[in-house]
Amino acid sequence: MSTYPGDGWSDEETFKMPMWAMWAHFAATCVLFTVTGLVQWLRSGTRVPNSVGFFHPFTSDGGGGERVLWCAVRETQRARPDCQCVVYTGDDASGDELARRAQERFGVRLSSPPGVVKLKWRALVVPERYPVLTMVGQAIGGALLTAEAVTRYRPTVFFDTVGHAFGYPIARIAGCQVACYVHYPTISSDMIARVANRNDMYNNKGIVARSPALSFLKLVYYRTFACVYGLCGRYAGVVMANSSWTSAHLRRLWRTSPAVVYPPCDVDGLTDFALQGRVGGAEGVGGGVGHVSDTGHHPYVVSVGQFRPEKDHALQLRAWAKMKADEAGLSPEYRSSNPCVPRGAVLKIIGGCRGADDVARLESLRLMANRWRWTTASSFTWTCLIQSYELF
């Protein structure tokens, strides 16, 4: 015998809906209304036929990504002169200004200036905005930014040049075909492996690596994230990857077969240097313009890269010290009959610092180099260009 209205069958044998079913019905209705409203909103703009929208929120980043953007726009204009190309950007720039910038900075001449669609929600994808759960924050931010983009302008083809895969389902719902150029996967199986093996690395803090519970939680987080990332990535019709490595990761995560299209590099301006008349070899552990010159009498090795942890400058120093120590250990007989490393060979490390962390890292590297300068016959030359953005 029941006196509560919500617990199923009543005494009178009349059918009453259980309370949970009513709530479920209510919730389902709400969800349906929301979804319908969202789809309506996403499709509110008129679909522009024969158009390509290039998604690149930080248009003036000046890096390799921007070169890819302008080369892609130029190639689309060449392949389809009648097609309308627009660039989604958060910058305050007109199409003419962007076209001029592409020409001046990258030497890319566009046949006509692109249309510009201004994005106001760009701040949603800035990583500093999310001190914890950065990946999830950026993913949701990216999806919202894509939603803003397609509601402002609905192209036939939505071309993503920055790899915000979480926006692809949204662009598809809005009725666009999705194409993308991916510079690096948002999450890679290497990152997951590092957490699983509990390696202390720059993306895996020591406190997490030491604790089994935290490592497990982080692993679940990464695996779930990778799964959702893969589901979203599958919405792209055309996938291009910048390297075999990225391509291999996308094949595993997205289960698609991306085309490897290497990013365009500005090699023309560099090929005029003569190969003859230089001394020694060159080095580029840190990633930068390794360059050998004969301005001094001694050969030198150059390493260019910002003083970031991933560049592993300490490894470069250790390798140089070991090479010098190995050389010093050779017998005079061997030296007289075999080519040896010139005594005056110098390692030059050039880099920039972006923040206090980098400055501290540079100081500790200086200490390390000074210590070895006395203990071994190594000669390090230090050049540090703080905030030297013009180098890159």
Next chain:
Amino acid sequence: MLDEHFGICVVEYMAAGAVPIAHDSAGPAMDIVVPAVRPEAETGTHGDEDDEEFPVGFLAKSVDGYADALAAALTMNDDERCAMADAARRRAEGMFCEDAFNTGFREAMGPVLSSLATDRRDAILEAAGVRSPTSGPRRRG
């Protein structure tokens, strides 16, 4: 650096005529410094299928590997160094120039771009390869 996805800078210094010494992982190992001299590899196992080509640089992972690569690079004579730098420059120019990107981009985007045709008859003929989309906006006449 470890796991650099591509490594444009490595391409740039190869184009500039420097001999690259890069980390044996990801982009530099798979795409750029190919074929490479790997001091850490067992002697005799180098160059699996690229035996014919001249190595364009060095790849290493550990302190020992880098030390050996540095020593080897610095003890090459001028002819050897020039031959390696030349091979590196040719690879940088040939594989990673804008033309290579343009060709790859067109190949990948071809189906999507031809589906953009506003006219159904254009789309059919373009898909069959009969009509070229580059012939201009007025194609019917």
